[in-house]
């Protein structure tokens with residue numbers, strides 16, 4: 001099968017299109033023919049030798065966590081996901097599902113039927129980002145009416161779902177983004193948008209109940225500065241977990257609660273998200289689509305840090 005692989009860590013140029021063996025399905029896995037794959041910051045970080053790269057033991061390694069495609073083999077005869085079923089999902093992070101390839105195998109618990117209203121390209125942009133946003137906003141921060149939630153990087157892959165989920169559950173959403181994304185984020189449900197390039201957000205907002213921090217201290221001490229926006233006892237939920245090693249101590253000293261977050265594949269939650277996508281209450285925005293051959297360009301784009309919504313690789317025809 002065609003697969004975009006890496007033989008070792010490096011820049012986007014290490015991504016190499018190769019013919020490799022199709023993976024073998026075992027036990028309760030499904031074999032999926034991939035039509036489209038999501039591109040996530042973790043893909044680029046892994047390619048660069050950071051974080052999840054330490055979990056890569058077999059080379060060439062196929063990157064890519066989330067995907068949309070068609071079931072080729074089901075785990076057993078009466079399984080609900082029979083061959084021909086259109087599905088989407090993600091594999092276990094940090095071990096890559098290998099979505100930058102024509103076929104992958106994944107636990108049947110990690111995939112669900114693709115919402116028919118979404119194309120494969122749109123669906124591939126959903127699982128990892130939306131499950132992260134759901135885990136941070138709904139399960140951890142428990143978004144609810146009257147709650148004031150500050151969401152950093154509201155315009156990104158995770159952020160645009162986080163804004164929509166928080167607004168759907170009635171929270172007052174304040175998002176940070178550059179000016180070019182402000183009106184779009186208001187359309188998605190943000191009540192206030194702060195242009196982080198023009199003002200210090202901590203001078204604009206206060207009395208925040210929960211911060212959904214998708215920047216952390218990767219840039220401009222965003223995480224640390226966020227503590228000053230919160231009401232006593234407020235909750236900090238941090239996504240780039242490695243960027244701020246002193247977070248727990250800093251939050252405790254400021255009288256706040258804090259937690260990291262790490263996404264896991266979860267078909268049941270993805271099925272709930274499917275309903276919101278079907279009803280139109282939540283939308284996925286695909287910024288750019290690249291052919292599998294152009295994965296290096298997609299990595300350069302995700303590494304720019306200024307994607308609106310999602311980047312997706314088109315792997316095959318649906």
Ligand SMILES: NC(=O)c1ccc[n+]([C@@H]2O[C@H](COP(=O)([O-])OP(=O)(O)OC[C@H]3O[C@@H](n4cnc5c(N)ncnc54)[C@H](OP(=O)(O)O)[C@@H]3O)[C@@H](O)[C@H]2O)c1
Nearest residue numbers: 041132153155156157158177178239240261262263306307
């Ligand atoms: N822990 C987990 O399980 C988990 C899961 C998924 C993602 N993550 C991490 O969470 C982070 C976000 O992921 P993602 O997929 O959403 O990334 P992404 O799509 O690449 O995010 C891009 C967005 O970040 C915004 N941005 C850049 N710098 C900013 C700043 N200083 N303040 C506010 N917004 C800023 C950009 O907005 P403008 O263009 O308007 O500047 C752009 O829309 C990444 O570090 C990723 O690795 C963690």
